[in-house]
Amino acid sequence: MIVHERDYVYNFNFHLVWVTKYRRPIFVNPKLVQDMKDALSYLANEHDIEIQKMEVMPDHVHLLVSFKPKYASFEIVQTLKGSSAKLWFTAHPETKKLLWGGHLWSPSYYIGTLGEMSKSVVENYIESQRSEASLARYDKKKR
Secondary structure, three states: OOEEOOOOEEOOEEEEEEEEHHHOOOOOOHHHHHHHHHHHHHHHHHOOEEEEEEEEOOOEEEEEEEEOOOOOHHHHHHHHHHHHHHHHHHHOHHHHHHOHHHOOEOOOOEEEEEOOOOHHHHHHHHHHHHOHHHHHHHHHHHO
């Protein structure tokens, strides 16, 4: 989705995945899943992050998010993971004992970028830039 701001236009889409510490199944019933979704939605609203899609699995989270280019992706991940853990343990302190060391999330995560076009479309577009027809347009401009 293209977003128009005062000083810029952007189309950032990121697929984020992170897992619970030791891949422990924590979100094991619909209420626990919904509580984590609510926490992540709340944090997204507070920090100008748009969650386009979200799924909470027993031991990991998938998000498709977009955010303003003034934010670094690691800051978004840090905010969502760190603050969601605090909210989670406030609401569900009993789950802390299920996690050795008391940490909800593993320190690692996956982030992948997406746009409106697939990678192959962009690759083909870039490869076609040096075509003879394309270069001919520059020759005409020089005359």
